[in-house]
Amino acid sequence: MYNLRLKLNRMLVVLMMTVISACTTLGPNYIAPEVAKELDWLESQDKTLASDKPVDPLWWRSAFQDDTLDKLVSIALAENLTLRSAGLRVLQAQENLRIATGAQFPTQVLRGGIGRTGLAKGQASSGVDRNFYSDELGFGLQWEADVWGRFQRQIESASAQLDVSVASYDGVLLSLLAQVSQTYLNIRTLEERERYLRDNIVIQQQSLTIAEDRFEGGLVTELDQDQARSLLYNTQASLGDIQISLVQLRNTLSLLLGQSPGEVITVLSSSSQIPETPAQIALGMPQDLIRRRPDIRQAERRLAAQSALVGFAITDLYPTFTLGGSIGFESTDNSGNDLSDVFTSDTRSWDLGAGFNWNVFNYGRIKGNIRLQDALFQQLMIDYQNTVLNAQAEIESAIIAYLVSQQQLGWYIKSEQAARNAVDIANVQYDDGLVDFNTVVTNLLTLRTQQDLLASSRGQVAVNLVGVFKALGGGWEIHAGKTVDQLIPNETKDIMRKRTKYWDGVLE
Known part of the structure; x- marks a missing residue:
């Protein structure tokens, strides 16, 4: 799993350098x-x-x-x-x-929020509180390369x-x-x-x-x-x-x-x-x-x-080629968790990616x-x-x-x-x-x-x-x-x- 992640990171870096060059x-x-x-x-x-x-x-x-x-x-x-x-x-x-x-220049987005969720009986596991609060905080970055x-x-x-x-x-x-x-x-x-x-x-x-x-x-x-x-x-x-x-x-x-x-x-x-x-x-x-x-x-x-x-x-x-990524934190007060756990490593998530968009069929x-x-x-x-x-x-x-x-x-x-x-x-x-x-x-x-x-x-x-x-x-x-x-x-x-x-x- 670690080798696969390392290969993906290298591929993203190579793609980024190729696009820029x-x-x-x-x-x-x-x-x-x-x-x-x-x-x-x-x-x-x-x-x-x-x-x-x-x-x-x-x-x-x-x-x-x-x-x-x-x-x-x-x-x-x-x-x-x-x-x-x-x-x-x-x-x-x-x-x-x-x-x-x-x-x-890249566009930056800072997102955050807090909310309360109520689950149906069939959606929640036994012994889990169906009504709970959740909060999140994240930062995203996206850049379209001027190729x-x-x-x-x-x-x-x-x-x-x-x-x-x-x-x-x-x-x-x-x-x-x-x-x-x-x-x-x-x-x-x-x-x-x-x-x-x-x-x-x-x-x-x-x-x-x-x-x-x-x-x-x-x-x-x-x-x-x-x-x-x-x-x-x-x-x-x-x-x-x-x-x-x-x-x-x-x-x-x-x-x-x-x-x-x-x-x-x-x-x-x-x-x-x-x-x-x-x-x-x-x-x-x-x-x-x-x-x-x-x-x-x-x-x-x-x-x-x-x-x-x-x-x-x-x-x-x-x-058009775009590069982007985000990092975020999310926690709940359910199952023994606390909203203040939002900044712990266990609540962290991230993504990094690249993509392209090509209008091929435009009929002239x-x-x-x-x-x-x-x-x-x-x-x-x-x-x-x-x-x-x-x-x-x-x-x-x-x-x-x-x-x-x-x-x-x-x-x-x-x-x-x-x-x-x-x-x-x-x-x-x-x-x-x-x-x-x-x-x-x-x-x-x-x-x-x-x-x-x-x-x-x-x-x-x-x-x-x-x-x-x-x-x-x-x-x-x-x-x-x-x-x-x-x-x-x-x-x-x-x-x-x-x-x-x-x-x-x-x-x-």
């Missing part, structure tokens, strides 16, 4: 695919662009140097609800990785999904920076358009006064003053459209900042012009896109996660799943390549939009100056009776139009510059080096810690 990782090992990249920007010869300098992570500060914008961005980073939600998704992905990592890399592939996939969630957070952050900046710039643009309208109202009132004086002097008909009034009233009515748009943009900004509209108005209360754009902007090189753009990193990491799932699906073709389901996962991988590879191409096209479009809007602004500045001079000359000549009032009205309309175009163009240059930085993917680096829990606001962490104690050591 045979461990391998099935499936394709992921290699990041090569994609076509531009060597330089199409407009790289323009002196406004600097390809030899990296994009400034704090581009909104260096590009516009506007204290109000800096304050708005700081509030948005701290209070925006969409960004908070993205941070929590990163936390979820981190916990999924912990779960996947824990699956590769084919099944758990390893799950960890790889979960790790890549964590990277996906971080890149998604970066994308939300980048979008938030751009939205806050562009909304603020559009507000300042509308304010400047409003100032121009009010200036035009003053000029048109002066023209109306001249027309009324000339009518009272019998020099012109009533037509001139009616034309002047019509133009003036139309300009005054245009103020309403500007004011509606201003309220709407302020409400949009309040949503981005996670604050009430009244609080946003307080921040915007200081008078400010449309910020000037810098003489030169740093673009970096096209090769930096893959490292910098969050959507590209997200697509690449999603591809890596799917590659691991292909290997995970392949492992279903092969058997496993191979079908492998093909499915591989097809998904191929689709994601094409999506990744398409994302890179779209990114390059988006940047080139943003660059040309910025450069052309700068050129347009130069012409609008000259046009506005000419229109202003024309109004002054027309008013003098009309007052002297050299031209009719149609000439004055035409020039007043031209001035109003040109000044509105000038303000819109100046704002569009700044908005287009934000579009360039957004397309380049700059700005998310401001959270580089932060741990996952640092992406969660302190008040949110406090709420979560109060709800359950299991965040201790995770949310610091």
Whole structure:
């Protein structure tokens, strides 16, 4: 009997060593695919662009140097609800990785209990108490050997999904920076358009006064003053459209900042012009896109996660091997025994074993799943390549939009100056009776139009510059080096810690 037990123990040890030594990782090992990249920007010869300098992570500060914008961005980073939600998704992905990592280790079970048993007369021997108490205490251990890399592939996939969630957070952050900046710039643009309208109202009132004086002097008909009034009233009515748009943009900004509209108005209360754009902007090189753009990193990491799932699906073709054992103690208060005897050697029992499980007859389901996962991988590879191409096209479009809007602004500045001079000359000549009032009205309309175009163009240059930085993917680096829990606001962490104690050591 002893020799048989010794042989069984040796067989278990040999089986265990064989299983462990045979461990391998099935499936394709992921290699990041090569994609076509531009060597330089199409407009790289323009002196406004600097390809030899990296994009400034704090581009909104260096590009516009506007204290109000800096304050708005700081509030948005701290209070925006969409960004908070993205941070929590990163936390979820981190916990999924912990779960996947824990699956590769043995499971331990501690069991115990006490109970009372009543036996029928035919079940108990003569002189034995049919009613008795029993207790037990035991410990079990079971481990599935990762022979084919099944758990390893799950960890790889979960790790890549964590990277996906971080890149998604970066994308939300980048979008938030751009939205806050562009909304603020559009507000300042509308304010400047409003100032121009009010200036035009003053000029048109002066023209109306001249027309009324000339009518009272019998020099012109009533037509001139009616034309002047019509133009003036139309300009005054245009103020309403500007004011509606201003309220709407302020409400949009309040949503981005996670604050009430009244609080946003307080921040915007200081008078400010449309910020000037810098003489030169740093673009970096096209090769930096893959490292910098969050959507590209997200697509690449999603591809890596799917590659691991292909290997995970392949492992279903092969058997799983488990090793396990347990030791336990059990006693009763029957037949002269006592419950306290539970820890004596006479009450000890144990077992040790190994086994396998092989899904042999699956009717093609496993191979079908492998093909499915591989097809998904191929689709994601094409999506990744398409994302890179779209990114390059988006940047080139943003660059040309910025450069052309700068050129347009130069012409609008000259046009506005000419229109202003024309109004002054027309008013003098009309007052002297050299031209009719149609000439004055035409020039007043031209001035109003040109000044509105000038303000819109100046704002569009700044908005287009934000579009360039957004397309380049700059700005998310401001959270580089932060741990996952640092992406969660302190008040949110406090709420979560109060709800359950299991965040201790995770949310610091």
